[in-house]
Amino acid sequence: MKDIAQEFMEFTKYKYLGESEQLQGLPQPPAEAEYDLEKPKIGLPSPDSLPFGKIALIDALNKRRSLRNFSDIAMTMEELSFLLWCTQGVKKSKSGLQPVLRTVPSAGARHAFETYMLINNVEGLRPGLYRYLAFEHKLIMLDEDTGIAGRITACCLGQGMVGRCAAAFFWAAVAERMTWRYDTRGYRYLHLDAGHVCQNLYLAAESLDCGACAIGAYDDDELNSALGLDGERQFIIYSAVVGKR
Ligand SMILES: Cc1cc2nc3c(=O)[nH]c(=O)nc-3n(C[C@H](O)[C@H](O)[C@H](O)COP(=O)(O)O)c2cc1C
Numbered sequence: 001m002k003d004i005a006q007e008f009m010e011f012t013k014y015k016y017l018g019e020s021e022q023l024q025g026l027p028q029p030p031a032e033a034e035y036d037l038e039k040p041k042i043g044l045p046s047p048d049s050l051p052f053g054k055i056a057l058i059d060a061l062n063k064r065r066s067l068r069n070f071s072d073i074a075m076t077m078e079e080l081s082f083l084l085w086c087t088q089g090v091k092k093s094k095s096g097l098q099p100v101l102r103t104v105p106s107a108g109a110r111h112a113f114e115t116y117m118l119i120n121n122v123e124g125l126r127p128g129l130y131r132y133l134a135f136e137h138k139l140i141m142l143d144e145d146t147g148i149a150g151r152i153t154a155c156c157l158g159q160g161m162v163g164r165c166a167a168a169f170f171w172a173a174v175a176e177r178m179t180w181r182y183d184t185r186g187y188r189y190l191h192l193d194a195g196h197v198c199q200n201l202y203l204a205a206e207s208l209d210c211g212a213c214a215i216g217a218y219d220d221d222e223l224n225s226a227l228g229l230d231g232e233r234q235f236i237i238y239s240a241v242v243g244k245r
Contacts, residue, residue, distance in 0.1 A: 012185045020183045021176075029176045031100050032135055033114050033234060041138040042125070045078045047085035052078070055207040064202050067211025068161045070243030074123045075166040079208050081137070083242060086204035087169065087197050088115050088134045102134070104196045107189035112177035113197065114234070116142075116170040116227050118152050120163065121243070129227070142228065155223035156215055156239070165241035166210075171197055172229055173237040194238040205242050215239040 001007045010016075022028065085103060088111075092101040099109040106112070115132040117139070119125045128144035129152075153162040162168050171194055178186035178193075198214050205212040218239065224231040 008187075012188055014185065017183045017185055021180045026180070028180050029174070031111065031177070032133070033172075033174055035131060035133070035140060039140040039142075041133065041136065041140055042130075044081035044084065044137050044139065047081060047089055047137065050078055050082050050085075052082045053086070053204065053207045057203075060203045060206040063206050065211070066202075066213040067205075067243070067245065068213050068241075070161075070165055070211070070241075071245060072121070073244040074121045075208075075210065075242075075244060077122065077124045079210065080119075080122050080125075080167060082208065083167075083169075083201060083204050083210075084115065084117075084132050084134075085137065086200045088113060088132065088171075089137065090134045104193070104200055106193045106196075107178070107186075108181050110178045110181060110186070110189070110193075112174050112186075112190055112193065113237070114172045114174060116172060116236075118149060118162065118168040118170070119166075120149055120168075121166040148226070151226050152223070155226050156218045159215065159217065161213060161241045162215070164243070166243035168215075168239060168241045169198075169201060170223070170227060170236050170239045172227070172234050174234050176233060190237055198238055198240050201240050201242065210242055210244055212240050212242040215241065 089103045090100055100111050102111055117130040119130055120127055126144055129142045129148050130139045131142055132139055149163045156162045173190045178190050182189060202212045223236050229235055
């Protein structure tokens with residue numbers, strides 16, 4: 001085996017997998033990561049009532065490009081609500097029990113992501129770091145320190161679009177939610193799932209006359225630390241910026 005990447009692909013083949021926690025009869029991890037229940041929740045406009053997303057799929061696909069320069073026009077709460085819904089919105093859950101169905105597919109419907117948001121320019125929201133509570137379709141603020149945008153930009157290797165965008169999405173993987181069923185092969189599925197989420201963001205952004213740009217270039221340790229993640233049980237797997245043209 002030449003390197004660790006090849007080893008990963010080899011030893012996550014089904015023939016090498018151990019007995020997953022699910023097969024061992026262990027209880028499944030919660031469908032949502034814990035959060036501070038004391039924090040006030042910020043309601044988002046209901047996705048049912050939003051007049052967006054009427055663009056023809058073929059037009060969205062043809063128009064889609066990565067956008068790195070944005071206008072100063074703020075995004076609205078309605079638009080943010082729509083983008084959160086399109087990327088991680090919960091369509092069906094039996095009072096928090098799995099399987100949960102969302103607007104994106106997920107291996108085994110494990111849905112192992114949490115969404116963190118850097119808000120720079122959204123009407124009605126103070127700039128800062130937020131987390132999306134997908135089951136309630138609400139936000140909580142985690143950090144309103146004005147230095148957070150600069151810190152996160154630095155974590156993304158100084159890519160200035162992180163500070164210039166209206167909002168940046170950071171998708172954190174909660175590994176145990178996936179590996180409970182798929183053991184180490186679950187790490188493959190985390191990466192596959194993340195692609196679906198970001199593609200939905202790209203296409204949904206087109207329907208708002210916004211643009212998005214995926215971000216895979218970041219310092220993992222620094223970014224996890226800036227977002228308060230331990231980097232093992234929960235770590236950033238993908239991110240993207242979005243804003244008005
Ligand atoms: C996994 C992945 C990671 C990416 N990371 C970055 C990034 O860190 N910075 C950036 O400017 N663009 C990034 N991009 C955007 C690509 O550069 C872009 O998709 C590519 O150049 C094709 O251009 P298009 O999206 O306009 O078709 C990334 C795209 C993907 C799919």
